[in-house]
Amino acid sequence: MTPDPGTPTDRTVPMLEMRGITKRFPGVVANDAVDLSVLPGQVHTLLGENGAGKSTLMKILYGLYQPDEGTISMNGEEIRISSPTDAIDRGIGMIHQHFMLVPTLTVAENVALGLGGRRGLADMRPVKAKLADVSERYGLHVDPDAYIWQLAVGERQRAEILKALYRDAQVLVLDEPTAVLTPPEVDDLFATLRQLTDDGRGLVFISHKLHEVMALSDEITVLRNGKVSGHTRPSDATRESLAEMMVGRPVELTRTVSSQERGQxxxxxxxxxxxxxxxxxxxxxxxxxxxxxxxxxxxxxxxxxxxxxxxxxxxxxxxxxxxxxxxxxxxxxxxxxxxxxxxxxxxxxxxxxxxxxxxxxxxxxxxxxxxxxxxxxxxxxxxxxxxxxxxxxxxxxxxxxxxxxxxxxxxxxxxxxxxxxxxxxxxxxxxxxxxxxxxxxxxxxxxxxxxxxxxxxxxxxxxxxxxxxxxxxxxxxxxxxxxxxxxxxxxxxxxxxxxxxxxxxxxxxxxxxx
Known part of the structure; x- marks a missing residue:
């Protein structure tokens, strides 16, 4: 596995740019002139409340929606993404919060789904061989012959990431990836994500857990009511300032629960x-x-x-x-x-x-x-x-x-x-x-x-x-x-x-x- 030759070696040149993205639905502007830029080797977090426009923006990137206005560029070339298949072919992978895996198929069979070819799922040997290489490279160890229903939650997530890396995704979108993980599993996931960025891949990280955003991000873009309400870096922000950008007012993030006598x-x-x-x-x-x-x-x-x-x-x-x-x-x-x-x-x-x-x-x-x-x-x-x-x-x-x-x-x-x-x-x-x-x-x-x-x-x-x-x-x-x-x-x-x-x-x- 080698990076796409079109990927810029200069890590100051964006590998993904979304400029002026606007998407309207009846009675609402879901995205209003939104800009998002991801550099090679960078974790760019997209933060916002429910309804702020994060999902709409990512659905546009993944080809599920078409923007009314704005452009998308990969490695300096303006492109049009018409479907998820088109997004995958262009090196964009999506790790969904609710895993998009077939429980009754093995890990290898899930990875092979949609790859095409005359033999379909009949011959898994080349798939398993490449899967073993990707697994070893990124420390994502999952039994390729295990059925998805047999796997723990953390293992299922590793299978989702392997599926994207197998297709050589250069830009990975991770939607609330820690929602179902224990703290040790979160630590393991973050180590893997850092390994991916060290390899020159760009990550778009979506999370509502502000301490994770502060720990993992290189850049942070905050959306509110469909517009960009702020852009910052962890070194220039606090959890409180991020919450205020999201909501538009100060938010009490920590609570002091007073002790009291319990009754019967x-x-x-x-x-x-x-x-x-x-x-x-x-x-x-x-x-x-x-x-x-x-x-x-x-x-x-x-x-x-x-x-x-x-x-x-x-x-x-x-x-x-x-x-x-x-x-x-x-x-x-x-x-x-x-x-x-x-x-x-x-x-x-x-x-x-x-x-x-x-x-x-x-x-x-x-x-x-x-x-x-x-x-x-x-x-x-x-x-x-x-x-x-x-x-x-x-x-x-x-x-x-x-x-x-x-x-x-x-x-x-x-x-x-x-x-x-x-x-x-x-x-x-x-x-x-x-x-x-x-x-x-x-x-x-x-x-x-x-x-x-x-x-x-x-x-x-x-x-x-x-x-x-x-x-x-x-x-x-x-x-x-x-x-x-x-x-x-x-x-x-x-x-x-x-x-x-x-x-x-x-x-x-x-x-x-x-």
């Missing part, structure tokens, strides 16, 4: 076994207590039983054995309505699957759980005046940006849909909560506000089980953290002993004792 246990899970969708135990012999006035964080890489745990507690998934106790009432077969009546509210990880109904209005989603109770129902009839008053109050108190309470929920941004779910659950009067991935896919401003309201519930004496794959979020908000691995508790850490490296190792299966 409000949520008790004892010896819980829960089956997963594949017929195997997803949660095994798990016991947790959450007390009044505390946040217990659950950390772990995605797919280690977090979703099954939350669904079992709330009655959305059967319990194989064990029990759940809410406010002193024990049950071995919870169902959602009964759980709510016992005083537990639930913010699910998939807001548009279990949290909200897109075709319902904002008001209907806000009242989904309380419409049948007084004062919203009288003698079997809905009191629309009371419902409207309550919805106006929730929309105001939780700063939901919506044209009105009768707007279809699907028309709102992801952050505002999450605020609707949070408003309904936090406004329910519950004194115990299971909150899963509260800020997944929301922008930094909405995340700041959601954190405020969560800690407000804690101050009011609520017992909160917080499940998040964002280790920074768990560490910032929790009084203590338990780490899940393959459905079992690897260990528990108190706030005074929080350490990202220790927690990361536990997430990987290394305990403090070992």
């Amino acid at each position: 246990a409000k949520l008790v899970v004892e010896h819980l076994d829960v089956m997963g969708d594949r017929g195997q135990l997803a949660v095994e012999d798990l016991s947790i207590e959450v007390h009044e006035g505390e946040v217990v964080g659950v950390a772990g890489v995605s797919g280690n039983g977090q979703r099954e745990l939350a669904e079992a507690i709330f009655g959305l998934r059967p319990i194989a054995s064990g029990s759940v106790e809410i406010a002193g009432t024990r049950t071995i077969a919870p169902d959602p309505r009964r759980v709510r009546e016992m005083g537990l509210a639930y913010v699910p990880e998939e807001r548009m699957v279990h949290g909200a109904i897109g075709d319902f209005t904002v008001a209907e989603n806000l009242m989904l759980c309380d419409y049948h109770r007084p004062p919203y129902t009288r003698r079997g009839m809905l009191d629309r005046t009371k419902i409207s008053e309550r919805c106006r109050e929730l929309i105001r108190n939780y700063r939901v940006k919506t044209p009105g309470q009768h707007t279809p929920t699907r028309n709102l941004s992801g952050g505002n849909i999450q605020k609707v779910v949070i408003a309904r659950e936090f406004g329910s009067g519950a004194d115990a909560f299971v909150i899963a991935q509260p800020t997944r896919g929301v922008d930094i401003g909405a995340a700041e506000y959601i954190h405020e309201r969560l800690l407000e519930q804690r101050s009011n004496g609520a017992a909160i089980l917080l499940i998040s794959e964002d280790l920074d979020e768990v560490m910032q908000l929790s009084d203590r953290i338990i780490v899940l691995l393959e459905g079992k508790i690897m260990g528990e850490v108190a706030r005074a002993d929080f350490d990202i490296n220790t927690l990361g190792l536990m997430m990987s299966g290394v305990t403090a004792a070992s």
Whole structure:
């Protein structure tokens, strides 16, 4: 493998330039005269809130959209990218946040997909030989004969990178590449990315984790409302200044969670076994207590039983054995309505699957759980005046940006849909909560506000089980953290002993004792 002969040896000459890129959709300008330039051997980070225009810009680069205005150049030559195949042929690779791999095929077969040739996937020997060379060169060791479904998350990501490098990509776009990795896996990934830049490749890095942006980037371009709001370097920036460029106002990135006396246990899970969708135990012999006035964080890489745990507690998934106790009432077969009546509210990880109904209005989603109770129902009839008053109050108190309470929920941004779910659950009067991935896919401003309201519930004496794959979020908000691995508790850490490296190792299966 050698770099494309067209790649400039002068590392001051951009290998990729996007100039004046403008893309309009009905009623919105997604990109407004955006410039982006990537030098050989450089990590150029693209930063911005949801809806800032990052995805649109990268879809234009990858040939999924065509710009209304502006130009794209590779190595000084203006080009037109008409499709992903065209982008790949020109040396542009994309590593998606949600892996674009076929689980039932091997690593080598996934790499070979789309390469063409008369023999297709019949003869994998030349593919494996070249794959072994690329793997060895960049330290991306993955068994080429392993099926994707057999691989750990970090290995799947290595397979995605190998797929791009196999095609000799000179410019790699990495969309939230650390979202599902443990801290040690992030360190390994960053070492690989630096090796790629040392080899003269250019990287476009998209992330919302500001400490990672500061650690990896050479250049940073910030988008806000489709326009470039700032361009800087880590040496000239701070996490706070980057956040302000993204949002347009100062943002509180770190929180001091005041210590407080915890009360009695409000949520008790004892010896819980829960089956997963594949017929195997997803949660095994798990016991947790959450007390009044505390946040217990659950950390772990995605797919280690977090979703099954939350669904079992709330009655959305059967319990194989064990029990759940809410406010002193024990049950071995919870169902959602009964759980709510016992005083537990639930913010699910998939807001548009279990949290909200897109075709319902904002008001209907806000009242989904309380419409049948007084004062919203009288003698079997809905009191629309009371419902409207309550919805106006929730929309105001939780700063939901919506044209009105009768707007279809699907028309709102992801952050505002999450605020609707949070408003309904936090406004329910519950004194115990299971909150899963509260800020997944929301922008930094909405995340700041959601954190405020969560800690407000804690101050009011609520017992909160917080499940998040964002280790920074768990560490910032929790009084203590338990780490899940393959459905079992690897260990528990108190706030005074929080350490990202220790927690990361536990997430990987290394305990403090070992």
